[in-house]
Amino acid sequence: MPFTFHAHSGQFCRHASGDLEGVVLAAISKRMLVLGLSEHIPRSRPQDLYPEESDMTTRDLHQVFSDYVTEARRLRDKYSDQIEILIGAETEYITRATLEEVKQLQARYSLDYLVGSLHHINEMPLDFSQEKYDQIVDRFNGDRAAMFSRYFDQQLELMQELRPAVIGHFDLVRIFHPQAMEDPLALAEVRQRASRNIDYAISYGALFEVNSRAWKKGLRDAYPQRGLLREILDKGGKITISDDSHGAGDVCMHYDRLLAYLQELGVHDLHYLSRVDGRVQARLLERATECDFWSANGLTGK
Numbered sequence: 558m559p560f561t562f563h564a565h566s567g568q569f570c571r572h573a574s575g576d577l578e579g580v581v582l583a584a585i586s587k588r589m590l591v592l593g594l595s596e597h598i599p600r601s602r603p604q605d606l607y608p609e610e611s612d613m614t615t616r617d618l619h620q621v622f623s624d625y626v627t628e629a630r631r632l633r634d635k636y637s638d639q640i641e642i643l644i645g646a647e648t649e650y651i652t653r654a655t656l657e658e659v660k661q662l663q664a665r666y667s668l669d670y671l672v673g674s675l676h677h678i679n680e681m682p683l684d685f686s687q688e689k690y691d692q693i694v695d696r697f698n699g700d701r702a703a704m705f706s707r708y709f710d711q712q713l714e715l716m717q718e719l720r721p722a723v724i725g726h727f728d729l730v731r732i733f734h735p736q737a738m739e740d741p742l743a744l745a746e747v748r749q750r751a752s753r754n755i756d757y758a759i760s761y762g763a764l765f766e767v768n769s770r771a772w773k774k775g776l777r778d779a780y781p782q783r784g785l786l787r788e789i790l791d792k793g794g795k796i797t798i799s800d801d802s803h804g805a806g807d808v809c810m811h812y813d814r815l816l817a818y819l820q821e822l823g824v825h826d827l828h829y830l831s832r833v834d835g836r837v838q839a840r841l842l843e844r845a846t847e848c849d850f851w852s853a854n855g856l857t858g859k
Contacts, residue, residue, distance in 0.1 A: 559842075559850050560829045561808070562593030562645065562723050563672055563766060563799035569596045569625040571609040573803035577625070581632050583808035585639050587854055590842075591829055593643045593723075593799075595672045596625045598659050605651055607685060622646075626666045643669040643830055643837060647725060650711060651677045656718040669837045670830055672799075673721025673763070675712045675729065678704065683729065690733035705730050705741040709750035716757055722830060722837070723797065724758050726768045726780035727751075736777065742784065751785060759794045764828050764839055767819065769811040770801035779818055786822055795828040795839060813856045819846050 561584070567574040577594065584592040599618035600606065606613060626644060633642040645668050648659050663671060676682060681696065682689045697704040708730040716724070728742070728751070741747045758765065768780040776782075781789065789796065798819075800810045827845035830837055842848070851857070 559798060559812075559827065559845060559848070560589055560591040560593070561799045561802065562591075562643070562670070562764075562797060562830060563595050563647065563725060563768065563801045564592065564808070565596055565647075565801075565803045567804055568628070569621050570803065571607070574806070575804040577628055578632055579805035580802060580808060581636055581640070581642065583802075583805040585636065587809050588850060589640060589808075590850075591641045591643060591831055593645050593670065593672075593830060594625075594629050595645045595647045596622065596629075598622070598646050598649050598655075598662060600649060600651065601655075601658055602651070605680075607682070622662070623666075626668075641831060643832070645670040645672060645723075647672040647674050648715065648719060648721060649677070650675055650715045651680050656715065659719055669832070670723060671719055671721040672723045672725040672766070673712075673715055673719055674725030675708065675715055678708050678711065678730070683708070684732050687733045701734065701738075701741045702744050702747055705747045706750055709747065709754055713750070713754050713757060716754065716763070720761050721763065722839070723764050723766050723799070725766060725799075726771070726801065727754075727765060728781045728785055731776070731782065732771075732774055742782070752788060755785070755789055755792060755794060759789075759792055762795065762839060764795045764797040764830070765789050766797050766799040767815065767824075768799050768801050769815040770799075770807075772811045772814055779815060783818075783822060790822065790824065796824060796826075797828050797830075809854060809856075812851075812854070816846060816851055816856050 565573040566577040568576040599622045629644040681693045771779045802808045827842050828839045
């Protein structure tokens, strides 16, 4: 019965694999209730292309996104009797202009929802590679607290401008931070910003995804890390789950560890997005960690 609202495919994302229909079929085979598709919003500056996009132009990226929406609509209609498909997008925030472009694209394509994700700090890519991450650290003269603080400041700006329905990998900033090093989130100036962002997202009803892809990156916890997730839960935040899949083989990736993580933190209920009376809204699935989805897929948790 569970779901994911964060999914990519190699058909429309160069660092993913396979086609979008394969992702849909994998979700159906896992007996998912809802599949949210969320290919990346296209970037509009040539300097923001990634190395794997060296043969592309920004115009190409916009065409790819248009093709994605067309294909997603076809798949939604084709498989409507087997799974509910929502058509969304994962945001970017590189400059202030990026946020305006996201708004325009959401309106132009009538997207069902946005995954509010931050992949850049001060216009520099955060999660592409260790090397790129370290360049951001260097830009902050090694002051990781200042770097993490800037991440959460930009995240707040993104949420204020776009009010995304789903908050993507809330603490992605820790992706390449050495785990043996002091956690900047333990510092008051950083944690206060993260807490402020949690409060803001809760204030307008956003869902916080617990994102299992963190384990593919070798992290101890999912996104968000357990201390932040406890705070979200204590404050009454709404929790959903996502695999952040980058191809059919990633659908439900690490959902066994995800179930154990939720159980450890006392999470029983989950929220999900669904279309009700023509409008996409959040719904509650009570005792979600006890539903038959997990056992049907051989996922035992603890």
